[in-house]
Amino acid sequence: MTGELATGPIRVLLADDHAAVRAGLAMILGTAGDIEVVGEASDGIAAVRKATALRPDVVLMDIRMPGMDGIEATRQLVEQRIAHVLVLTTFDVDEYVYGALRSGAAGFLLKSVDSARLIEAVRLVAAGDGVLEPSVTRRVISAFAGAVPAPAAPPPGLSDLTDRERDVLACLGEGLSNQQIARRLTISEATVKTHVSRVLYKLDLRSRVQAAMLARDAGLTP
Numbered sequence: 001m002t003g004e005l006a007t008g009p010i011r012v013l014l015a016d017d018h019a020a021v022r023a024g025l026a027m028i029l030g031t032a033g034d035i036e037v038v039g040e041a042s043d044g045i046a047a048v049r050k051a052t053a054l055r056p057d058v059v060l061m062d063i064r065m066p067g068m069d070g071i072e073a074t075r076q077l078v079e080q081r082i083a084h085v086l087v088l089t090t091f092d093v094d095e096y097v098y099g100a101l102r103s104g105a106a107g108f109l110l111k112s113v114d115s116a117r118l119i120e121a122v123r124l125v126a127a128g129d130g131v132l133e134p135s136v137t138r139r140v141i142s143a144f145a146g147a148v149p150a151p152a153a154p155p156p157g158l159s160d161l162t163d164r165e166r167d168v169l170a171c172l173g174e175g176l177s178n179q180q181i182a183r184r185l186t187i188s189e190a191t192v193k194t195h196v197s198r199v200l201y202k203l204d205l206r207s208r209v210q211a212a213m214l215a216r217d218a219g220l221t222p
Helices: 019-027 046-053 071-081 095-102 115-126 134-146 162-174 180-186 189-203 210-217
Strands: 009-017 034-043 058-061 084-089 109-110
Touching: 009 019, 009 115, 019 034, 019 084, 019 115, 034 046, 034 115, 046 058, 046 071, 046 189, 058 071, 071 084, 071 095, 084 115, 084 210, 095 109, 095 210, 109 115, 162 180, 162 189, 162 210, 180 189, 189 210
Parallel strands: 009 034, 009 058, 058 084, 084 109
Antiparallel strands: none
């Protein structure tokens, strides 16, 4: 799941407790020739069950749903490496969004996002990149850093990173995309994806947002 490129259409599962929202998302994604909606779920339990059966590339996940919420569903899907998760929320920044990102979501967007941005975000997440609502990117990372005490010692695995991997981790801490990291370090995007995958593996992390939190706590970013 971490950073691999999807072959063929990008397969998407929609998880939201409002049928009208799912219908709207399906209509928007249906305009993209490289994206296919393969299923829908109205709660977290159904999202995990259907994702396990369908193995989509991306799950568009609401946070507040009956029964199992989107936070727990995200945690289960990411821990089992079933799919990348992109949270869509009506909220700006709150504990629900933080919880979802801590659980390994690749990022989040507001439900007010325009069609082109949503389609682009699905493509980015399917390719292993991260997506955060531009207006709150810095606040999300800062809030994580402020809410989570800095470790007394370097996190396990940090010393195992190569110099280049540490550079990539520092870039993640700044909230840079794969494309931006490639430009910054003068390497290809494919190489960036490889480095990100290795960083996540060595540090036992589930998402690049978690890596950004660790980078800030470790003092790798200003």
